Amino acid sequence: MARVEIEDVEVELFMRALQLRHGYDFSRYAPASFKRRVLNLAANAGCRTIIELTDRLLREDELVPQVIAGLSVPVSEMFRNPSVFRVLREDVLPVLASYPVINIWQAGCAFGQEVYSLAILLEEAGLYDRSQIFATDFSDAALVRAQEGIFPAREARSYSENYLAAGGKRSLADYYHARYEFMKFDERLKRNVTFANHNLVCDGVFCEAHLILCRNVLIYFTNTLQDHVLSLFRDSLVRNGFLCLGNRENIDFASAARDFSPVNARERVYRKNADAP
Amino acid sequence: MSASPSAVVMGCSAGGMGALRTVLGGLSATFPRPVVVVCHTGSEDVTTFCELLELASTLPVREARERQLMMPGVVHMAPSGYHLLLERGGRFSLSIDERVSFARPAIDVLFDTAASACGKDLIGVLMTGANNDGAAGLRTIRRLGGLAIVQDPADAQASAMPQAALEIAGADHVVPLKGIAPLLNQLCP
Numbered sequence: 001m002a003r004v005e006i007e008d009v010e011v012e013l014f015m016r017a018l019q020l021r022h023g024y025d026f027s028r029y030a031p032a033s034f035k036r037r038v039l040n041l042a043a044n045a046g047c048r049t050i051i052e053l054t055d056r057l058l059r060e061d062e063l064v065p066q067v068i069a070g071l072s073v074p075v076s077e078m079f080r081n082p083s084v085f086r087v088l089r090e091d092v093l094p095v096l097a098s099y100p101v102i103n104i105w106q107a108g109c110a111f112g113q114e115v116y117s118l119a120i121l122l123e124e125a126g127l128y129d130r131s132q133i134f135a136t137d138f139s140d141a142a143l144v145r146a147q148e149g150i151f152p153a154r155e156a157r158s159y160s161e162n163y164l165a166a167g168g169k170r171s172l173a174d175y176y177h178a179r180y181e182f183m184k185f186d187e188r189l190k191r192n193v194t195f196a197n198h199n200l201v202c203d204g205v206f207c208e209a210h211l212i213l214c215r216n217v218l219i220y221f222t223n224t225l226q227d228h229v230l231s232l233f234r235d236s237l238v239r240n241g242f243l244c245l246g247n248r249e250n251i252d253f254a255s256a257a258r259d260f261s262p263v264n265a266r267e268r269v270y271r272k273n274a275d276a277p
Numbered sequence: 278m279s280a281s282p283s284a285v286v287m288g289c290s291a292g293g294m295g296a297l298r299t300v301l302g303g304l305s306a307t308f309p310r311p312v313v314v315v316c317h318t319g320s321e322d323v324t325t326f327c328e329l330l331e332l333a334s335t336l337p338v339r340e341a342r343e344r345q346l347m348m349p350g351v352v353h354m355a356p357s358g359y360h361l362l363l364e365r366g367g368r369f370s371l372s373i374d375e376r377v378s379f380a381r382p383a384i385d386v387l388f389d390t391a392a393s394a395c396g397k398d399l400i401g402v403l404m405t406g407a408n409n410d411g412a413a414g415l416r417t418i419r420r421l422g423g424l425a426i427v428q429d430p431a432d433a434q435a436s437a438m439p440q441a442a443l444e445i446a447g448a449d450h451v452v453p454l455k456g457i458a459p460l461l462n463q464l465c466p
Binding site for chain 1: 342343344345356358359360362363364365370371372373374375386389390393394421
């Protein structure tokens with residue numbers, strides 16, 4: 001039998017410690033990227049080895065938020081892959097417009113770039129006032145950042161380009177105030193946003209959604225966990241509800257995928273089948 | 278424990294298209310291993326890049342898909358905007374974690390994870406490029422028993438990347454571009 005690399009043993013022990021001591025289960029995360037993130041965490045915390053980080057994790061509770069932040073959905077950008085937002089604008093929102101109230105779940109919202117993108121999209125479609133966005137993440141640190149809606153000003157140009165490519169009707173600058181090195185998005189954009197902690201690994205259905213956005217989160221999960229979360233999405237969606245994933249995600253190996261049909265396969269926009277359980 | 282998968286991983290940046298055309302055009306049509314490539318193209322989509330490469334390549338060139346098993350005799354190209362990682366069983370995964378050496382996909386990420394997945398059954402090839410991505414990954418490949426081939430910097434369109442690799446990782450073979458495919462054919466009969 002091949003000898004297991006030391007680092008892999010350390011990653012395993014780190015994962016066990018996080019579960020036993022702090023209750024977070026990462027055992028069904030895709031191993032390769034999980035290992036990279038743990039190595040980064042150790043390096044950023046000034047630890048020479050992962051075992052040193054594990055030792056601190058067991059004894060310093062104040063380290064937990066930092067560790068969870070480092071293991072959660074990474075920072076996105078506004079209107080990432082603008083063509084997806086065009087599909088939402090042109091093919092999905094007109095359908096959602098027929099509902100008196102529109103519930104949208106943004107699962108894994110990270111620092112909130114996509115929440116504000118979505119709010120702007122709804123605002124420009126004249127639907128925002130009857131929409132409710134549930135923005136969730138399992139990292140409290142990320143949720144705090146998302147609620148602030150403050151992003152580095154150096155991102156303004158690429159965000160604006162994305163916004164226009166996504167079919168934006170105004171100028172992105174209409175929605176934020178630039179101060180020093182930062183841009184802060186208009187408070188009014190979150191008037192119908194509820195930020196809440198939710199862990200896709202262990203938490204259940206909490207709303208009846210017409211649209212779920214979860215882009216580039218499932219790529220970090222093994223097939224088993226991906227299937228589990230897709231089932232959770234299916235159970236959370238109304239009949240014929242929409243699901244939007246990241247544009248390179250592959251759900252061919254998940255049995256829950258059979259409960260969805262593509263609206264636009266290229267952009268990974270799906271609809272829950274009418275006969276799904 | 279199942280046997281580790283075997284593969285060839287390649288990285289290149291500036292001048293990469295030309296280099297890949299030469300190497301992939303020279304591989305045997307019955308090349309027995311999967312070939313996985315990260316090239317910094319800067320484009321939104323690698324579809325056209327794959328099509329252009331396939332015109333010169335003896336093997337089919339496909340964009341690597343998340344969760345898919347790598348296939349012998351197929352060239353798998355990293356998609357744009359994501360890091361491409363190799364999992365232990367020989368399947369691909371993607372991440373949108375921070376850029377590494379200003380790049381996503383980064384050669385280092387593919388090389389590091391492939392080294393863990395394949396161990397000694399891995400060959401890493403680093404070619405022309407204007408930064409130092411890939412050097413740390415190539416060092417991991419060698420540390421875990423794999424083989425490193427570096428394009429002779431004097432022969433590379435951009436010499437910084439192979440030069441950095443030689444300084445940081447060293448190499449088992451340093452060859453000019455035209456020598457890479459024949460060497461791979463010989464190493465993987």
